[in-house]
Amino acid sequence: MSKYSTRTIKAAHVTMMTTVKSNHNIRLLKRMNSFRKCKIGHLCPSCKST
DSSP states (O other), rough: HHHHHHHHHHHHHHHHHHHTTTTTTTHHHHHHHHTTTTOOTTSSSHHOOO
């Protein structure tokens, strides 16, 4: 249960940070979107946060 809570909190934090920095890093966000399709989720931060 604690792992799930931590994961949820971390995901929420990442989402919040992404929202805050979205205007500053629009290109980076688009890059993360493409990273989401990668099969090596452990290496890319986007898949890790999902």
